[in-house]
Amino acid sequence: MSKHSKKHETAFGIDIGGSGIKGAPVDLHDGEFADDRLRIPTPQPATPDAVAKTVAEIVDSFDLGKHVPIGVTFPAVMLHGVAQSAANVDESWIGTDAEKLFSKATDRTVVAVNDADAAGYAEVLYGAAKDVKGVVLVVTLGTGIGSALVVDGRLVPNTELGHLEIDGHDAESRAAESARDRDGLDWEQWAQRLQRYFSVVENLFWPDLIVVGGGVSKHDEDFLPLLDLRTKIVPAKLRNAAGIVGAAALAAEADD
């Protein structure tokens, strides 16, 4: 048995993003991919039915035992598998029971979770926050800002700290990676926005550790040293594998 799941050695993770849908089997002992990852471009428009078809295509491309747990990430609030918001995705997702839809499309039980929750949980199990006790906050900087709050190893789902209202703005509209691109900011200018964002966050949550994820976390040396925070802040370790790994781990636990 794996260290984390009582029943499973392996689980399958799928990460649904704006441009690609990626899946791979995950070895739950070490959080590594157990086979090559498959990526299929996200269908446009990314309606629930079109995405479900791609999810099924990915699952069918692997030779998975019938009882391998499957976890899927989605960039929205996911209350017990039902999408509740659509900040950066097709509006038609609101109210969609993603677990039901993906389970039907794949003819298996599928667990659907928020993308940042999956990525954050993976960092706690296998990455930058491994063995850290207390309150860990993982913040992903991408098209939007996602957050995962993990307390003594237990995930508090759907925290949505990207949508804190700061200085009259939805925080992600100013501090996400996409805002850096959109506004043509250099690292110093973007870091000023991050400084404001993380100061508010640390004063509200008082985490023991902040982990910064998302694609831009590989450039951590360009912006993390510019931040002056009370809380220790480190880059994510699992990089773009985090969503797949976390979704797999959460699906395995849901089946324990």
Ligand code: BGC
């Ligand atoms: C969404 C979150 C998501 C984050 C990162 C936000 O706009 O509201 O649910 O986790 O973007 O994709």
